[in-house]
Amino acid sequence: MSDATKEEPIIFLDDISVTFRTRTGSILHPNLVHAVQGVTIKLMPGETVGIVGESGCGKSTTANVMCGLQSPTSGRVYFKGTDVTKRTADLRKKIGRVVSVVFQDPATALNPRMVVHDQLRDPLLVHKVGTPQEQERRINELIELVGLPKSALRALPGQLSGGQRQRVAIARAMSLQPDAIIADEPTSALDVSVRAQILNLLTDLKRDLGLSMIFISHDIQTVRYISDRIIVMNHGQIMEQGPAKQVFEHPQDAYTKTLLGAAPSLLHPKLGQ
Numbered sequence: 001m002s003d004a005t006k007e008e009p010i011i012f013l014d015d016i017s018v019t020f021r022t023r024t025g026s027i028l029h030p031n032l033v034h035a036v037q038g039v040t041i042k043l044m045p046g047e048t049v050g051i052v053g054e055s056g057c058g059k060s061t062t063a064n065v066m067c068g069l070q071s072p073t074s075g076r077v078y079f080k081g082t083d084v085t086k087r088t089a090d091l092r093k094k095i096g097r098v099v100s101v102v103f104q105d106p107a108t109a110l111n112p113r114m115v116v117h118d119q120l121r122d123p124l125l126v127h128k129v130g131t132p133q134e135q136e137r138r139i140n141e142l143i144e145l146v147g148l149p150k151s152a153l154r155a156l157p158g159q160l161s162g163g164q165r166q167r168v169a170i171a172r173a174m175s176l177q178p179d180a181i182i183a184d185e186p187t188s189a190l191d192v193s194v195r196a197q198i199l200n201l202l203t204d205l206k207r208d209l210g211l212s213m214i215f216i217s218h219d220i221q222t223v224r225y226i227s228d229r230i231i232v233m234n235h236g237q238i239m240e241q242g243p244a245k246q247v248f249e250h251p252q253d254a255y256t257k258t259l260l261g262a263a264p265s266l267l268h269p270k271l272g273q
């Protein structure tokens with residue numbers, strides 16, 4: 001691998017903006033919401049970038065652009081140097097193998113009528129990865145990777161706890177060995193006692209597999225715990241970004257200072273230190 005390839009961002013959002021038309025306007029006078037405005041983000045290999053900001057600041061819209069659920073109104077999106085702004089069928093296939101998403105509520109990612117084994121096999125079948133034996137091996141590896149017993153493979157999502165379901169959703173997101181995971185508020189729907197376990201699992205995956213991650217949360221303490229670099233958003237714009245330690249210890253922007261001042265740790269006390 002050349003140095004140039006090594007340094008290529010896994011994800012590069014180049015000056016993206018997203019504007020929504022709301023239903024309340026008319027054709028001549030549309031009401032526009034500038035959800036994201038001129039945002040540039042690079043996710044480098046092995047790096048975890050945290051995006052933090054209050055509800056409505058544009059975090060999820062940014063995440064949706066990254067994973068292809070939302071097209072930007074302007075700007076470009078690159079995955080490992082390939083321009084994927086316009087998602088053709090071919091590109092969509094490639095995208096699925098570069099970036100995977102973990103959502104806040106695992107129930108949205110999992111089929112309630114399918115046992116865990118089949119949910120983990122699904123992406124392998126769709127992307128035609130491996131022989132049936134290799135797929136079985138991979139399914140067993142995945143369930144072990146996320147710290148669940150093999151018996152969980154026979155369970156339906158409804159028979160598992162919220163934390164266990166999020167582990168299955170993470171296993172599914174890892175099935176195609178993506179370069180990066182986008183985790184959009186992955187712990188917000190979970191009990192406080194389980195949040196730390198899921199954060200630790202994500203930290204282990206990042207350390208052991210060299211996974212890159214975009215971690216999105218409204219809770220700055222959670223973002224601090226997991227991120228190498230932090231991006232603070234407000235009103236669709238980036239207010240401040242830098243290494244996690246720097247943003248925490250020497251915040252430059254007034255909004256970041258407010259967020260830090262207003263943030264009681266929502267985590268397990270051990271993680272809030």
Ligand SMILES: Nc1ncnc2c1ncn2[C@@H]1O[C@H](COP(=O)(O)OP(=O)(O)OP(=O)(O)O)[C@@H](O)[C@H]1O
Pocket residue numbers: 020021022033034035053054055056057058059060061062218
């Ligand atoms: N499909 C849409 N149509 C119109 N407006 C939208 C749409 N999606 C998001 N918005 C608006 O865009 C802005 C940014 O929303 P977004 O969901 O990205 O923020 P967020 O920081 O992720 O908030 P939350 O944590 O509450 O999801 C908000 O004002 C929101 O109301």
